[in-house]
Amino acid sequence: MDFASVMAAEISKKRKPEPASSKSSAEPAPKKYMKRSEIEAQRRREYEEEQKRLERERREKTERKRQEEEEERNRREATKAKQKQLAEEKRRRKEEEEEAKRLEKEGPLTKGGSDGSDEANSSEAMTEAEAIEKLRSMGEPACLFAETHSQKVRRLKRLLAALEIKNREATPPLSEEEMILNPDDIPNDKDKVYRQLAAWFALVLSEWEIALESRPAALKDSFQGKAAANSMIQAKTYMVPLFRHFKQKDLHEDIYTKVCEIVVEAQARRYVRANDVYLRLSIGNAAWPIGVTMVGIHERSAREKLHEKGLAAHIMSDEVTRKFLQSIKRCLSFCQTRWPPEDPLQLMG
Template structure:
């Protein structure tokens, strides 16, 4: 045996068990060396490995989605419970405030009756609200000069179905938002009291005219003809009150009073009534500016003929004006620009300088917007944008 073979044998003995000079598989495992990955794998094995990895990833994503959905449901349930608790607290506080208000009103009513020497109001059996309402109704009637015995006040009450029918017959809204039976009854009594100051949504002392007589003339009567002027103001007041009344009825018929859109529409109608009161005061005093009166007559006449585009044009001429507005540089060097003298020709650019005037002109525009829905034109081209 040569030296090289002897050295190989000795090295193999030092490494472990040998088989013809080679280490056995057991010896390789005992050394702890990792089993090398196969250099080549079959297509089936690669597909199974890919499928197993895909299923594991999908399982992980599904678990994450389930955890997120559970957390979201928990947050929603907690938020719903908190909202319910807040609503219950709000209702309790509202009931407590109403109860205190009724007690305060009842105490004030008793003190007033003692001061006037009137008999005490007998409490209603099992109906605290009815008692407070009856006292409030009696106070309103007596403050208006209708002081009488309690039997007459009780007999003056009208059942709800009959009251609604009577209000509809008068052309009044049957039910207003947030209105109680007592407020409805007082509104009916005011409407049937015969006073000329409450014949429309805007209280005015001007006598109304029938709907068939509301059509305004083509031109404004001269200031010297006071009778014709008075009749023109009656026509204008009657027309605007009719539009506002129809607006109220349209809102009362809708069932979206609790929505944001319904509340916005209601607020616009109430704001229009409030801002048009100064215009009605001018109708009563017959001191409306001549240029404004002519423009309003033009607008109303076009609206009555359902020419809403023409009415809107009249509103724009009244609110914006037709005078030249200076835009940019009006003087360059020593030469004047062409038609510069028209910038100060005495024409008024707009009429929105007065806040009161601006508000009731905007309310007239809102009335036009409602009128084209309530009384649509035959020619669709006359619809405002």
């Protein structure tokens, strides 16, 4: 045995063997280099987590907004119901006071009182039996002390007029669900549609006023705040003739149809389409007369398109029409901020 082998044997005896468990439990060293596929997979995981987080926040925001709108709707309905109840009580008290004052003022009717020619004509048109029957059907006394036939007819007419005013004023306001226009009702049930139009525009103007009142005092006193308030007041003033048309149900047929389309699209929060209908209503798409239209004895080509039906620019009809059409556009601009659409592409520019 040589010296080298002896030394190698001794060195191997002195060397301590490493335990196997330490090698297995040791953590793998971090890689110095990474593959492109690993980097791409890590980036994809981070992107998916970020998208999940954004989607979760979006759902929470939508749910929170829906709850706020529901609470606001319930609050408005409760306020309207309370206002309606108070108005009904106030009106009833006022009618009772007026009736009491009238009875005190008239007192017992004299027997020999003379009536005018109009009372005589009205009494001749209605017999005493008819007057008594109508008075009893209304729950009123058939005859007062020393009351003549003409006085009875006059009392009946006063009661009928008061009842008509009461029925007209007692028309309950429409709720937000009842204001939704049905396109099938536009040509068929115009009375209902006119009521819905008047109620919806009144709601928009009231919401506009509430939104302006809820601003901070500093913003109200600023130039922009005063301009916004003046714009709302001007729109409300300009829309008085439109509400009069709604009440009298005599709006122009073309304007009536287009206004209904605007309201239908606005209620569905499709403001871009509503704006397109407004442009067709206000500006129109008829050919505009440019240059000389009549030269000689022959008509120019396509001259008949200048006066096609349904394509006229109604904003040029008269000043009143221009003003309330402009106010409708302002109402649309407010609606898209008060009731924003779910699709941002439906916002007007």
